[in-house]
Amino acid sequence: EVQLLESGGGLVQPGGSLRLSCAASGFTFSSYAMSWVRQAPGKGLEWVSAISGSGGSTYYADSVKGRFTISRDNSKNTLYLQMNSLRAEDTAVYYCAKDRAYCGGDCPSTYFDYWGQGTLVTVSS
Amino acid sequence: DIQMTQSPSTLSASVGDRVTITCRASQSISSWLAWYQQKPGKAPKLLIYKASSLESGVPSRFSGSGSGTEFTLTISSLQPDDFATYYCQQYNSYLTFGGGTKVEIK
Numbered sequence: 217e218v219q220l221l222e223s224g225g226g227l228v229q230p231g232g233s234l235r236l237s238c239a240a241s242g243f244t245f246s247s248y249a250m251s252w253v254r255q256a257p258g259k260g261l262e263w264v265s266a267i268s269g270s271g272g273s274t275y276y277a278d279s280v281k282g283r284f285t286i287s288r289d290n291s292k293n294t295l296y297l298q299m300n301s302l303r304a305e306d307t308a309v310y311y312c313a314k315d316r317a318y319c320g321g322d323c324p325s326t327y328f329d330y331w332g333q334g335t336l337v338t339v340s341s
Numbered sequence: 342d343i344q345m346t347q348s349p350s351t352l353s354a355s356v357g358d359r360v361t362i363t364c365r366a367s368q369s370i371s372s373w374l375a376w377y378q379q380k381p382g383k384a385p386k387l388l389i390y391k392a393s394s395l396e397s398g399v400p401s402r403f404s405g406s407g408s409g410t411e412f413t414l415t416i417s418s419l420q421p422d423d424f425a426t427y428y429c430q431q432y433n434s435y436l437t438f439g440g441g442t443k444v445e446i447k
Contacts, residue, residue, distance in 0.1 A: 251436070261377075261385065261428055263436040275435060278342070311384055326432040327375035329396070331384035 218242040218330045220312050225335030232302050232339070238295040238312030238332055246270065246290040249315040249325040252297045254308035255334075264310070265297065266325035273322045280306075302339045309334040343367050343431055347439035353447040360416040362442045364429035369409045373433040376405055376414045379441075380425045388427075389414065419444070 224236040236252070251266040265286040266275040274286050285298040295312050313328035344367040354360050364374065372392035377385035387396045389405035392412055402417040416423055424446055429439040 253438075260441040261379075261430075261438040263430075263438060266436065277435075316387065316390060324432075325436060326373075327387065327390050327430060328377075328385075329387050334384060 218314065220314060220330055220332035222310065222312050222332040222335040225310065225337045227338045227340065228302055229341050230303060230339055233298070233300045234302065234337060236297040236299065236310055236312075236335060236337070238297075240293045240295065240312075240314070243314070245288075245293040247318055249317075249319060249323055250288060250295045251313045251315070251325050251328065252286065252295075253311045253313050253328075253331075254306075254337075255311070256305075256308040259308075262308075267295070268322040268324070269319050270322055273324065275324065299337070302337075304339050307337060307339045309336050343370060343434055343437050345429055345431055345437050345439035347427075347429055347442050349442060350440065351443045351445060353445050354419050355447045356419055356421060358419045358447075360419050360423075360444060362414045362427055362429075362444075364407075364412045364414070364439050366410045366412075366431055366433075370431045370433035372408045373431055374405075374407070374412050375430045375432065376403075377428045377430065378423075378425045379428065385428065416444075 221239045252264040267286045283301045287296045311334045312332045314330040316329040346365045374392045376389040379385040393405045426443045
């Protein structure tokens with residue numbers, strides 16, 4: 217059974233940093249691109265960042281480029297999101313999501329068949 | 342960047358109704374479109390991919406159509422479990438979600 221378990225969310229002051237983790241199980245982690253998708257309170261979904269299965273390619277939304285860094289440790293089956301220079305508008309539930317399409321190399325992210333339960337990040341003074 | 346526009350933003354319907362949600366892309370995305378269902382406090386659930394392919398386990402009352410810039414999600418006969426918010430998502434160039442369509446009880 218595929219499971220994605222996010223952790224690391226919490227309350228942080230504007231300008232601060234936070235690192236999210238997503239522990240994956242139930243599938244060959246290194247064979248799938250992974251993404252972070254966020255949802256501000258009462259708002260829609262926003263794709264944040266993606267990383268290929270090998271970790272060799274990364275992609276970012278313009279809203280977080282230069283502030284957030286996505287990475288993965290395939291030996292630990294874990295996805296990360298390092299978030300720096302946080303702003304009030306980064307407040308959201310952050311979901312990690314698994315790509316539906318199998319790819320053994322540097323494939324871009326497509327669409328998602330499994331999602332974690334989400335972790336709430338609140339940026340406030 | 343590719344923008345995705347969904348309409349309507351809210352839809353009131355009754356059990357048994359045929360429901361259609363539209364998603365428009367700011368430029369052609371071929372058939373690289375997915376649809377999700379989300380219920381309050383839950384993660385989204387994949388319904389449709391590649392514009393019209395039904396995800397395994399999803400009821401056949403859900404269907405998708407379209408290509409290029411205009412797409413539709415149709416629920417042929419709305420069931421009580423279908424009251425939720427629906428999102429389209431393009432994956433032609435990076436990834437973008439539509440703003441969502443809330444299907445509520447009439």
